[in-house]
Amino acid sequence: MKSTFPAAARRPPRLWLAVYRLALLLARPLVLLRLRLRARREPEYGRRVAERFGEVPEGIPRGVIWFHTVSAGETIAAAPLISALVELFPDLPFLVTTMTPTGSAQVTARLGGRVHHCYAPYDFPDAVRRFYDRVEPRMLVLMETELWPTLLGVANDRGIPAMLVNARLSERSARGYARVGGLIRSMVEQLSLIACQYPAHASRFIALGAAPERVQVLGSVKFDVELPADHQARCSRLNDRFGLAGRAVWIAGSTHEGEEAIVLRAHAHLLERFPDAVLILVPRHPARADAVAELIAQAGRTLLRTGESATTLPAAIPGDAAANRAPVEVVLGDRMGELLYLYGLADVAFIGGSLVPVGGHNPIEAAVWGRPLLMGPHRFNFTDVADAFAQENCLSTVTDAQTLGDAVARYFTDPQSCRSDGLRALGVVQRNRGTTDRLLTLLRNWIRQVCIS
Numbered sequence: 001m002k003s004t005f006p007a008a009a010r011r012p013p014r015l016w017l018a019v020y021r022l023a024l025l026l027a028r029p030l031v032l033l034r035l036r037l038r039a040r041r042e043p044e045y046g047r048r049v050a051e052r053f054g055e056v057p058e059g060i061p062r063g064v065i066w067f068h069t070v071s072a073g074e075t076i077a078a079a080p081l082i083s084a085l086v087e088l089f090p091d092l093p094f095l096v097t098t099m100t101p102t103g104s105a106q107v108t109a110r111l112g113g114r115v116h117h118c119y120a121p122y123d124f125p126d127a128v129r130r131f132y133d134r135v136e137p138r139m140l141v142l143m144e145t146e147l148w149p150t151l152l153g154v155a156n157d158r159g160i161p162a163m164l165v166n167a168r169l170s171e172r173s174a175r176g177y178a179r180v181g182g183l184i185r186s187m188v189e190q191l192s193l194i195a196c197q198y199p200a201h202a203s204r205f206i207a208l209g210a211a212p213e214r215v216q217v218l219g220s221v222k223f224d225v226e227l228p229a230d231h232q233a234r235c236s237r238l239n240d241r242f243g244l245a246g247r248a249v250w251i252a253g254s255t256h257e258g259e260e261a262i263v264l265r266a267h268a269h270l271l272e273r274f275p276d277a278v279l280i281l282v283p284r285h286p287a288r289a290d291a292v293a294e295l296i297a298q299a300g301r302t303l304l305r306t307g308e309s310a311t312t313l314p315a316a317i318p319g320d321a322a323a324n325r326a327p328v329e330v331v332l333g334d335r336m337g338e339l340l341y342l343y344g345l346a347d348v349a350f351i352g353g354s355l356v357p358v359g360g361h362n363p364i365e366a367a368v369w370g371r372p373l374l375m376g377p378h379r380f381n382f383t384d385v386a387d388a389f390a391q392e393n394c395l396s397t398v399t400d401a402q403t404l405g406d407a408v409a410r411y412f413t414d415p416q417s418c419r420s421d422g423l424r425a426l427g428v429v430q431r432n433r434g435t436t437d438r439l440l441t442l443l444r445n446w447i448r449q450v451c452i453s
Contacts, residue, residue, distance in 0.1 A: 168197045251343060
């Protein structure tokens, strides 16, 4: 049966592709060097390197439905959708690729043996073709903004439908793409579907050359996050382990280099007014935990790391030793996969990557706990999401240690305001749910047309 879905465009811009491939050729030694250097800090980057150049592990079948989720955040967001599709089509093989070890870990944790997994190849032509030759995907689903000329070009040449879902395109990214207009136009023309988070994103994709009839606005799957079934029991255990009962607690989640020092200064101001206050500090990349621990030590703060054995924590110290030990002032999150639970321990949440020009991270994981939100001015990666919370007066902007400390102090001194702002944040999440179901319907129809008809 012939598919009724529109075919992708077949107009590669030869000059732009030639320039891009020359740039790739020149960059290849630098890519290898960067990979080796990063492996020194994060050893996982030194493993499975062949996969990044198109080598596919044994056991991955041909004819897969291929999802590319890049890193941890995209994988977490996509996992419920992929899981539902696996249940609908149990006889079809699904492959989920990532680019980062954190993303790889989330595939294993959330999808386990129900899907196949490996790293996606870098966009070198030989690596991409080797990968396609080996797995022969039937369709390709990309998450958010993962557009690569070779990856899409080979799919287009082989008649493999490629789609971008949960798609987002910030104004800043759109301006950057516009500078290579011919190349980006060919990529968006090769997409059979672009399912965007917000109307502004859809408009930017269309302005870059996407056919309007292939662009839809479905919302963000990240609003469909659910608290884990064990959230109450696990948070209770963590609360006991860290000695948080009855204390004022705030969290700084997904922080970056340069940001932790600001957060620690804010905490110093808070301790002057609230001597029992506790900061839960969670760097975006666990590999930086040792460096952040050193910053905490330099600030003179008592520290516990979430990866420490329970027997090292205050509750386990008997008798007089426990009474003489200084109360913990900072809890350092140093393990993958625990941030969602740690948000549940705090009264107020600061979302990192926003006091430094990283673009901010996802505030929804804190809001689903009913926590009021604080972010810095740099949130271009989540402009629409942050604006949704700000419009409901449950997300405040902070700019430095002083304003951050003052904002947290305001909630500590006014528990009723803290609770009401947190409930408004939860309301924003609840009103925006449902994107996963809409995408599920859309992709189910695609799979039936492409893989079963």
